[in-house]
Amino acid sequence: MDSNDFILGGYAKAPESIDHFSINSSYDLFIGGRWVKATQQFKTTNPANDQVIAEVGLAGKKEVNQAIKAARKAYESVWSKMPAADRGKYLFRIARLLQERARQFAVVESLDGGKPIRESRDVDVPLAAAHFFYHAGWADKLSYAFPGAKPKPIGVIGQIIPWNFPLLMAAWKIAPALACGNTVVLKPAETTPLSALMLAQLIEDADLPPGVVNIVTGAGETGQALVEHPGIDKIAFTGSTEVGKHIRKAIAGSGKRYTLELGGKAANIIFEDAPINEAVEGIINGIFFNQGHVCCAGSRLFVQESIADQVLRKLKKRIGTLIVGDPLDKNTDIGAINSREQLDRIKSLVKIGKEEGAQLWQSDQRIPRKGNWFKPTLFTQCAQSHRIVQEEVFGPVLAIQTFRTPKEAIAKANNTPYGLSGGVWTDKGSKAFQMTSSLNAGVVWANTFNKFDPVSPFGGMQESGIGREGGLQGLRAYCNLEL
Ligand code: TAP
Secondary structure, three states: OOOOOOOOOOOOOOEOOOOOOOOOOEEOEEEOOEEEOOOEEEEEEOOOOOOEEEEEEEOOHHHHHHHHHHHHHHHHHHHOOOOHHHHHHHHHHHHHHHHHOHHHHHHHHHHHHOOOHHHHHHHHHHHHHHHHHHHHHHOOOHHHHOOOOEEEEOOEEEEEOOOOOHHHHHHHHHHHHHHOOOEEEEEOOOOOOHHHHHHHHHHHHOOOOOOOEEEOOOOHHHHHHHHHOOOOOEEEEEOOHHHHHHHHHHHOOOOOEEEEEOOOOOEEEEOOOOOHHHHHHHHHHHHOHHHHOOOOOOOEEEEEHHHHHHHHHHHHHHHHOOOEOOOOEOOOOEOOOOOHHHHHHHHHHHHHHHHOOOEEEEOOOOOOOOOOOOOOEEEEOOOOOOHHHHOOOOOOEEEEEEEOOHHHHHHHHOOOOOOOEEEEEOOOHHHHHHHHHHOOOOEEEEOOOOOOOOOOOEOOOHHHEEOOEOHHHHHHOOEEEEO
């Protein structure tokens, strides 16, 4: 067996084909409906094998300025004046083209980001299309969304997104902004620029008026240039709490509107009356889904003491069956860690977890040598003060604690600066309601985990952010309401 062969837990290999379309060897910036060469380029690599996939433009202040000017021109001359029903038609067209090209987008998302093709294919791409469909429907019905008010667009929106759901985050940002009559300049993450650039190609094919959507690839400095530019009316940011705080300071006093979707440290709480096997699947889905690269990952598990041994035994057994390997293989459960930097961060926090006294358990499946990989990892005997309990690891690492009463579970679950999401598993509806209303979290799932829908608003409390995306609340964030 080749040293980099993927381990498929007894299943024959089932790789998704990649010869049904081609990825360019280099991509320019998408500004004002044209492809504009940047002064500098950078490489994007496949985290599963470290191979370079393509070169993309690195937008500096000059290109960001150019993109904002193009967005302003499109806003003033075309998009904000267009009949809302026509804006809706463009969004429907984008949604349908996304469905037609779903296989290409799924492959690119897995190649560039490392996530299993099953997730890109069954979660990321369909949900991205659903967001465009949903907001296409709202475009000419905004006055019904906000009865008694006259919704007006805000203007030019700067949008900055992370690497964990690159296409989906682009859809979450672009679809509502356009539906409300705004134009956008979007910056994808440095390690996952390709699906946003393919979306730019799709938008070009959809004949969207030039400048309505502009995509500027680059690193943190590109995002900063967007944030600081006076021509931006609103910043919509998804990423880490650290950068979110930095952005809030940078725009203070500027009059720019903002929404911040930031980090999380979700508690997944399992009561003794829960359906145990389903709950174990929920734990797996909550933290190992997308390698734990999920803002709302259930990275803290609280199990009622009476069932702790049983849950832990079942959990370990189930983890042993997970397939870690080739993101393009349809059997794969856990793909590649998105970047070397992120892998180093996970390793460092795991080392700290051991040093602080928590007990580590890792499954014994083999992982490929080349590329960025991390085994599913559990920590037991965790204390509330441990850094693996308090900090976002953003990897397949679960910190497990026990509790005796609902009150204790709530106190422990709420003991972090974050407040994005949580999960409760119980047979009792009343207990589910009591828990969901007591947890400091923007989203709480009951007897399920990590479920998304364009109709449901998503967002955090405390250091997990300000504002909502999705649903009416998300739409509201892209309008000025005149009463
Ligand atoms: P960040 O490092 O914060 O990066 C997010 C985006 O901001 C990237 O495009 C990044 O560019 C850019 N950026 C970096 N520094 C900037 C600056 N000074 N000014 C403006 N933009 C800047 O986060 P990440 O590591 O990509 O993503 C993981 C984080 O996102 C996690 O904390 C996760 O919880 C959070 N997240 C939250 C949500 C929601 S909905 N709450 C959803 C997904 C992810 P580069 O990539 O080029 O550095």
